[in-house]
Amino acid sequence: MWRWLLLGLILMSYLMAQEQIDFIRAQEKNINFLGGRQAGKTHSIVHRIAFNSTTKKNFDTLYTTIDETPCRDVYNRFISHPTIKRLLDRGLARKRETPQKSVTFAETGSTALFRVARYPKLLKGPPYDEFIADEIQDTWGWDDFIEVQPALVLARNGTTILAGQPRDPLYWYYEWYLDGLPRNFKDLYSYGVGRGLPDYKTIVFPTSHGVLYQNELGRVRLEKLKQKISTKDDFIWKRDYDCFWMVDEKVKAFPSKDVQALFKTYAPEERPMRGHIYICSIDLGWSHDFGVCIVYDVTGNRVVWAERMPLGMKHEEQRHKFRAIAERYKATVVIDATGNGNPGAKHEDGYVDMYEEILPDLRKCYLNWAKNNIITKLKLRIESHAFAIPAAYKEVHAEMSAYEKVCKDGKIEYSSPKQVKDMHDDFVGALGMVFWLVDRGDFGQNSFNHAYLTA
Numbered sequence: 001m002w003r004w005l006l007l008g009l010i011l012m013s014y015l016m017a018q019e020q021i022d023f024i025r026a027q028e029k030n031i032n033f034l035g036g037r038q039a040g041k042t043h044s045i046v047h048r049i050a051f052n053s054t055t056k057k058n059f060d061t062l063y064t065t066i067d068e069t070p071c072r073d074v075y076n077r078f079i080s081h082p083t084i085k086r087l088l089d090r091g092l093a094r095k096r097e098t099p100q101k102s103v104t105f106a107e108t109g110s111t112a113l114f115r116v117a118r119y120p121k122l123l124k125g126p127p128y129d130e131f132i133a134d135e136i137q138d139t140w141g142w143d144d145f146i147e148v149q150p151a152l153v154l155a156r157n158g159t160t161i162l163a164g165q166p167r168d169p170l171y172w173y174y175e176w177y178l179d180g181l182p183r184n185f186k187d188l189y190s191y192g193v194g195r196g197l198p199d200y201k202t203i204v205f206p207t208s209h210g211v212l213y214q215n216e217l218g219r220v221r222l223e224k225l226k227q228k229i230s231t232k233d234d235f236i237w238k239r240d241y242d243c244f245w246m247v248d249e250k251v252k253a254f255p256s257k258d259v260q261a262l263f264k265t266y267a268p269e270e271r272p273m274r275g276h277i278y279i280c281s282i283d284l285g286w287s288h289d290f291g292v293c294i295v296y297d298v299t300g301n302r303v304v305w306a307e308r309m310p311l312g313m314k315h316e317e318q319r320h321k322f323r324a325i326a327e328r329y330k331a332t333v334v335i336d337a338t339g340n341g342n343p344g345a346k347h348e349d350g351y352v353d354m355y356e357e358i359l360p361d362l363r364k365c366y367l368n369w370a371k372n373n374i375i376t377k378l379k380l381r382i383e384s385h386a387f388a389i390p391a392a393y394k395e396v397h398a399e400m401s402a403y404e405k406v407c408k409d410g411k412i413e414y415s416s417p418k419q420v421k422d423m424h425d426d427f428v429g430a431l432g433m434v435f436w437l438v439d440r441g442d443f444g445q446n447s448f449n450h451a452y453l454t455a
Helices: 002-015 018-025 041-055 068-080 082-089 142-152 174-180 216-232 234-241 256-262 315-329 352-358 367-383 394-402 426-440
Strands: 030-035 060-065 093-096 101-105 111-116 130-133 159-164 200-205 250-252 278-283 292-297 302-308 332-336 363-365 404-408 411-415
Touching: 018 030, 018 041, 018 200, 030 041, 030 174, 041 060, 041 068, 041 082, 041 101, 041 111, 041 130, 041 159, 060 068, 068 082, 068 101, 068 111, 082 093, 082 101, 130 142, 174 200, 216 234, 256 367, 256 394, 278 315, 278 426, 292 315, 292 426, 302 315, 302 394, 302 426, 315 352, 332 426, 363 426, 367 411, 367 426, 394 426
Parallel strands: 030 159, 030 200, 060 111, 060 130, 130 159, 278 332, 332 363
Antiparallel strands: 093 101, 101 111, 250 404, 278 292, 292 302, 404 411
16 A cells, blocks of 8 residues: 555656645645636545545544535545555445445544535534535635534644635635735735734645646647636636636626526416425615515525515505515515614614514614625525526616625725616615525524514
8 A cells, every 4th residue: 555655646746736735745734725626626635635544543534515516526536546446446445425425444544524514513523633625615604614613623633624716805714815825925816915824824726737737738728718718707717717816896796607597487486385484585775775575485495576666665655565475475574674774864763663563573684784794695605506586587687797896995895886877786685685594594483583683
């Protein structure tokens, strides 16, 4: 076994980019590995797990993703790794695929586990020597991560690896990125300055650095790939392939191809389905903005109804229409309570209390107080195509397509484009509140009568 490992290490320096070698050899306890798509990130992770499992005594690795496909792909690549396959064939390693995928090595006593974990609580278990959270851009937020990391890793003083692609500096792992950069170092991938913290390491591996693209044929292949991606959306190329943190002063908040993928050819549903749980999200408006509502089928992961009230319709009339919609679906209601429905006015001049009179168990979300956090979580779901919207809702599509992220002086704001006349963002706000409530779990049979909920 050792002969094959030594040969593998020698070949590694010729068949891998320097960033891949640095990642495999990294000994820091907190590693941020940002790899461009089709660069070789997955290959690097597989090789690191194989090396640790076959050379270190009683070394347990936990690899996780939020979706089944990437987890299955890494596991299949792992058991096909030349060294691992040879050990499996000789009976020196044993694989199990139920209830979870794992490979245990007889000589070292080490185990590599591969788990799909959409929710952090599913990861509770014994501590590991190395915890790899892959495709981190699609996974949980900071609160979820910090809930499981101590039990999984810190109990053994183990290593935590975050792997994936950048998004924007609002994503919590941007802080890890800066922590792992050399002190006072500023590279072309960020607008922050490296902190050089001990036991932190950041490795950026853009697609163009991949071994496949270093010869003449590879450069042609790279150029064709870039043209293919950039033709649809240059934003995607810079972020997912060049590994840039997207801090442009003004960009679309949601990639156009991801927005388009959400809209499916199914009809809005005027009646609820038996056994399904619904949320009715209301964004208040009257004189300047529209009052809108979105009804979301939590069980089916899709929007089933969206309605915009006429501009100028009095709240007295709107509230009865919204109540009828909520009662039709027996939905849990969440409402934007920022400024009590009338920002800038005194509390007694607000409108939320008026709605609460006929919707006494509604949930109050202070959307503008936590807008960046709410929209960031909405972006995660949009980019992972986690729900669907009827294609008939053109206004919803228009708002989502136009919605902007504006970055200036290190501050980020989300809104509809101010330069486009009559463009609103009410549906986007209502959709964001849907998933704010979903994340809290305060709906359907799990709901409770709570006076105020803050984001």
